[in-house]
Amino acid sequence: MAWVFPWQILCVVLAAVCVILAVLWLMGLRRNRRSRFDRSAAERVRIDLELSLAEQQGRLAIIRELQDVAVLSLARLITRAEGARYAAESDPSTAVRAATALVEDGRVTLADLRRVLTIAREGESIQAMQPGLQSARNLFGVMRDAGLAVGFTESGDRFPLKPGAELAIYRILQSALANALKHGGVGTEARVSFTWTQDGLQLLIDDDGIRAAARRESATASDFAARTAYTIDDDLRALSESISGAGITQMRERAQLFGGIFNAGTVPGVGFSVSAVFPSLRFHNGVHGVDLSR
Known part of the structure; x- marks a missing residue:
């Protein structure tokens, strides 16, 4: 035994x-x-x-x-x-x-x-x-009522979009603003910009969620400075980090459907930045790169 x-x-x-x-x-x-x-x-x-x-x-x-x-x-x-x-x-x-x-x-x-x-x-x-860019200003109003300060700028000549592309851009904008409010909290400021080119569009949403949270939680100026301090290592990490999550994945997939390049990342000491660049949105029909023979 x-x-x-x-x-x-x-x-x-x-x-x-x-x-x-x-x-x-x-x-x-x-x-x-x-x-x-x-x-x-x-x-x-x-x-x-x-x-x-x-x-x-x-x-x-x-x-x-x-x-x-x-x-x-x-x-x-x-x-x-x-x-x-x-x-x-x-x-x-x-x-x-x-x-x-x-x-x-x-x-x-x-x-x-x-x-x-x-x-x-x-x-x-x-x-x-489905909502589209015509609902963007109403979206800004809803987000402001919820406590997010939204600034909006637009440059270039806007051109008509296909319904699917318009919905995708609206959803990216909506998700980015909702995330800014969720993670930054009340008092966060989001700056939205639309830059129209001859054939494309660049959508940029920057927020100061880190600074907003620091303002709420800091008792003194030195405390605020300590909470928003960052180093060159933080900058390098922000450039190389891979942001994941259901919301980020959905935004990236929506952008890719219409030939867009999506990026999202932390801005150390400030907040978060989301960008979606669509180089050929005027002519993109939503099926580029899709095998239609299957």
């Missing part, structure tokens, strides 16, 4: 514990990644809903104004019709002139009502459409 030494039993137990801990760690890591992805998706849905609500509120305000005008016009139309009816009993020629005026007033009122219906139908169609 072979003897089993205590240290052998201990090794077996430790090995089993290590395996169990490794399995639990991998499960936790996977659950954490899924949770981050779910939070990112939920945040994007929330922003989309707030944008849609803001747009619909604006349309409802216009509809209310036009509706008030149409109601007043209709009230005047009814009053004049009653007057024409009474005038017809004593002076038929006056009734004819009044009827002619009523026709013109009726056409004006009908036009106002048609405007109301047009705006309502446009709201329904836009509600079903």
